Amino acid sequence: MGRIGVLLLNLGGPDQLEDVGPFLFNLFSDPEIIRLPFPWLQKPLAWFISTRRTKLSQENYRQIGGGSPLRQITEEQAEALEKQLRTKGHEAKVYIGMRYWHPFTEEAIARIKRDNIERLVILPLYPQFSISTSGSSFRLLQRLWQEDPKLEKIEYTVIPSWYKQPSYLQAMAQLIAQELDKFPNPDAVHVFFSAHGVPKSYVEEAGDPYQQEIEECTALIMQTLDRPNAHTLAYQSRVGPVEWLQPYTEDALKELGAQGVENIAVVPISFVSEHIETLQEIDIEYREVAEEAGIHHFCRVPALNTHPVFIQAMVDLVEEAVKNPSLKLSQVTQMKKKVRMYPQERWEWGMTTTAEVWNGRLAMLGFLALVIELITGRGLLHFVGIL
Ligand SMILES: C=CC1=C(C)c2cc3[nH]c(cc4nc(cc5[nH]c(cc1n2)c(C)c5CCC(=O)O)C(CCC(=O)O)=C4C)c(C)c3C=C
Numbered sequence: 328m329g330r331i332g333v334l335l336l337n338l339g340g341p342d343q344l345e346d347v348g349p350f351l352f353n354l355f356s357d358p359e360i361i362r363l364p365f366p367w368l369q370k371p372l373a374w375f376i377s378t379r380r381t382k383l384s385q386e387n388y389r390q391i392g393g394g395s396p397l398r399q400i401t402e403e404q405a406e407a408l409e410k411q412l413r414t415k416g417h418e419a420k421v422y423i424g425m426r427y428w429h430p431f432t433e434e435a436i437a438r439i440k441r442d443n444i445e446r447l448v449i450l451p452l453y454p455q456f457s458i459s460t461s462g463s464s465f466r467l468l469q470r471l472w473q474e475d476p477k478l479e480k481i482e483y484t485v486i487p488s489w490y491k492q493p494s495y496l497q498a499m500a501q502l503i504a505q506e507l508d509k510f511p512n513p514d515a516v517h518v519f520f521s522a523h524g525v526p527k528s529y530v531e532e533a534g535d536p537y538q539q540e541i542e543e544c545t546a547l548i549m550q551t552l553d554r555p556n557a558h559t560l561a562y563q564s565r566v567g568p569v570e571w572l573q574p575y576t577e578d579a580l581k582e583l584g585a586q587g588v589e590n591i592a593v594v595p596i597s598f599v600s601e602h603i604e605t606l607q608e609i610d611i612e613y614r615e616v617a618e619e620a621g622i623h624h625f626c627r628v629p630a631l632n633t634h635p636v637f638i639q640a641m642v643d644l645v646e647e648a649v650k651n652p653s654l655k656l657s658q659v660t661q662m663k664k665k666v667r668m669y670p671q672e673r674w675e676w677g678m679t680t681t682a683e684v685w686n687g688r689l690a691m692l693g694f695l696a697l698v699i700e701l702i703t704g705r706g707l708l709h710f711v712g713i714l
């Protein structure tokens with residue numbers, strides 16, 4: 328197969344509390360995270376929101392030991408994947424490209440160039456595609472490719488999403504089964520899938536296939552699990568005042584409690600590593616909500632991390648990608664059908680995408696927030712819950 332490079336894409340997380348502010352600034356500077364009609368407003372609003380959110384976010388990171396474990400886990404995954412690929416006879420090198428924190432995607436690309444990698448597989452560590460995650464990383468890569476003609480020499484292929492991969496489904500089912508079997512009556516435990524949310528407008532107006540892929544993935548995992556358990560899918564981690572995908576995890580937990588459900592196993596489904604939203608949000612915040620709702624036995628299925636069957640899934644994905652005709656970054660959005668990844672570019676030649684309702688709302692909110700803060704000394708975003 329020759330020498331291959333694998334670029335693992337991930338979000339990144341602050342290594343220590345001092346990193347939280349600049350990490351949040353990078354995150355909110357991304358037009359795929361906050362979609363604004365005016366590019367010039369992006370940085371001031373990112374600065375404003377990140378400054379105001381830092382304290383709350385730091386408190387959450389403090390509760391999980393003062394930083395995100397994402398870098399370390401991703402490094403372990405990369406090491407395990409490289410080892411496994413080499414065991415199978417491939418001369419492979421695995422790189423990590425984070426979107427908002429170290430090691431940044433730009434650094435990974437610089438190393439890939441230095442190492443004279445000629446064949447590259449681009450593998451996002453998100454099983455399902457969203458404009459806000461894999462889409463954002465692909466967009467960045469596309470820009471890097473446009474800016475540097477030398478990158479044209481690299482024969483690359485992109486894996487847009489891989490939630491149907493059989494070994495991945497097996498690994499998820501194994502982890503769930505292990506957790507269920509800790510209960511005295513495993514079949515009576517409610518399997519609660521908690522996916523990371525996105526604003527509803529991403530799906531309904533920008534055509535993000537995320538919700539559909541999450542729903543399909545949940546059904547496939549339940550099919551692979553092959554047990555009679557009841558299950559629910561809900562969405563967590565809402566940020567800001569707009570409507571996100573529903574039902575919200577918090578509401579779904581309360582409803583199950585009201586129905587008399589006492590045993591649940593929560594499955595984080597949009598992400599393959601432990602991170603703040605599993606360790607803090609699910610393990611601490613949602614556990615409390617569940618207990619108050621009368622769900623007395625609450626357990627959480629661990630994230631895949633370096634589960635050997637998951638590493639095998641990645642090996643299979645890489646081998647298939649190398650064998651198949653290459654998929655280019657520009658083809659991904661076409662494949663995902665009507666995904667409107669780049670609304671800002673459209674706005675440059677006239678505000679035609681009127682459907683981006685919440686962008687307008689957010690832009691107005693940004694302005695309003697600045698004015699209100701100047702007058703009252705308290706931010707509007709504080710009142711609407713973004714901070
Ligand atoms: C598939 C997973 C994720 C989706 C979809 C996603 C969308 C999304 N996220 C925000 C806002 C924030 N995300 C933050 C951290 C964060 N988000 C994900 C995953 C997805 N985000 C991860 C893995 C992490 C990093 C976790 C870590 O361990 O550090 C944060 C910062 C944390 C906090 O302050 O709560 C924010 C803010 C939006 C707005 C969005 C969709 C538009």
Ligand SMILES: [Fe+2]
Pocket residue numbers: 523
């Ligand atoms: Fe997020």
Ligand SMILES: [Fe+2]
Pocket residue numbers: 564604
């Ligand atoms: Fe989040």
